Amino acid sequence: xxxxxxxxxxxxxAYSLEYRCVYQTSADAPAxxxxxxxxxxxxxxxxxxxxxxxxxxxxxxxxxxxxxGASSPVPLPRPLSYMxxxxxxxxxxxxxxxxxxxxxxxGHSDGGSIAAIYAGTRRDARxxxxxxxxxxxxxxxxxxxxxxxxxxxxxTADLREKLARRHAHVxxxxxxxxxxxxxPDFRNWNICGLLPAISQPxxxxxxxxxxxxxxxxxxxxxxxxxxxxxxxxxPGARHAPHREAPERTLAAIAxxxxxxxxxxx
Numbered sequence: 088x089x090x091x092x093x094x095x096x097x098x099x100x101a102y103s104l105e106y107r108c109v110y111q112t113s114a115d116a117p118a119x120x121x122x123x124x125x126x127x128x129x130x131x132x133x134x135x136x137x138x139x140x141x142x143x144x145x146x147x148x149x150x151x152x153x154x155x156g157a158s159s160p161v162p163l164p165r166p167l168s169y170m171x172x173x174x175x176x177x178x179x180x181x182x183x184x185x186x187x188x189x190x191x192x193x194g195h196s197d198g199g200s201i202a203a204i205y206a207g208t209r210r211d212a213r214x215x216x217x218x219x220x221x222x223x224x225x226x227x228x229x230x231x232x233x234x235x236x237x238x239x240x241x242x243t244a245d246l247r248e249k250l251a252r253r254h255a256h257v258x259x260x261x262x263x264x265x266x267x268x269x270x271p272d273f274r275n276w277n278i279c280g281l282l283p284a285i286s287q288p289x290x291x292x293x294x295x296x297x298x299x300x301x302x303x304x305x306x307x308x309x310x311x312x313x314x315x316x317x318x319x320x321x322p323g324a325r326h327a328p329h330r331e332a333p334e335r336t337l338a339a340i341a342x343x344x345x346x347x348x349x350x351x352x
Contacts, residue, residue, distance in 0.1 A: 090110070103159045104152070104177075105150065108185070109140040110140075111146050115188075116146055117190065118190045119140075119145050119146070119340075122198030125196055125197040126237075126260060128155040128156025128260075129157075130253055131156075131253055132149050136148075143344040150181060154260055154263050160256040163262055163263055170200050171204055173201050174208065175204070175205070189215055190215065191215060191344055194218070195220040202219060203222060203285065207281030215348065217290070223299075223304065224282070225279060229298065229300065233298045234269060282313065285313050286314040287314050288314055288315045288346070289312055289314060291305050291319070292339060295322050319339045
């Protein structure tokens with residue numbers, strides 16, 4: 088089956104999802120699949136996919152979940168199960184459509200949680216490793232406080248204007264994420280019980296000054312993950328080490344990917 092064009096849209100169920108892929112010359116090269124944060128999309132990765140592809144020698148594929156970027160909108164409010172819904176209903180078909188046979192799931196924030204849910208629930212031989220950047224495994228007070236502050240910035244400052252440059256359906260993108268996290272029932276959200284079923288090697292990356300989660304997230308994952316674990320805590324970085332400390336983050340992910348894919352893994 089011919090591989091998809093370097094950019095375009097995938098039709099997954101009822102939704103049209105934008106994607107971008109930085110391909111290697113060899114079609115048999117492994118792939119790193121990027122899963123964006125709660126307010127992210129394809130364009131918000133910037134040149135990170137290009138630099139990662141060069142450093143890792145892998146295809147790097149990013150897509151915008153429904154409701155984000157140029158992808159189709161979704162009805163609001165989002166269900167509190169939205170990360171499980173993405174992992175179990177969408178990510179698998181996306182991997183099939185992309186056509187990769189050996190992948191690392193590299194997720195940022197919500198995207199990291201989605202990657203963990205997928206790997207902890209699905210036995211997918213294509214998934215050889217996980218790279219989780221500032222992931223959430225449970226809800227903390229610091230997370231809620233920062234998400235409330237984001238709501239204030241969206242309603243009273245210029246955050247909506249900034250996000251509208253990236254998202255065709257900006258209210259859908261912001262309120263779908265913000266409304267779910269600030270629902271009182273979401274405080275019970277916890278995926279630590281899925282982590283022992285993850286046998287793949289996992290790289291955990293978090294900024295030392297992350298305002299959306301403490302280092303308890305990393306400590307809990309180290310305790311519960313079923314496979315080999317590496318960690319990188321980035322001094323001076325906040326919630327997006329791949330933007331705030333790109334060289335160190337790129338080097339860590341590239342080294343991890345080379346290790347995972349060594350010998351055809």
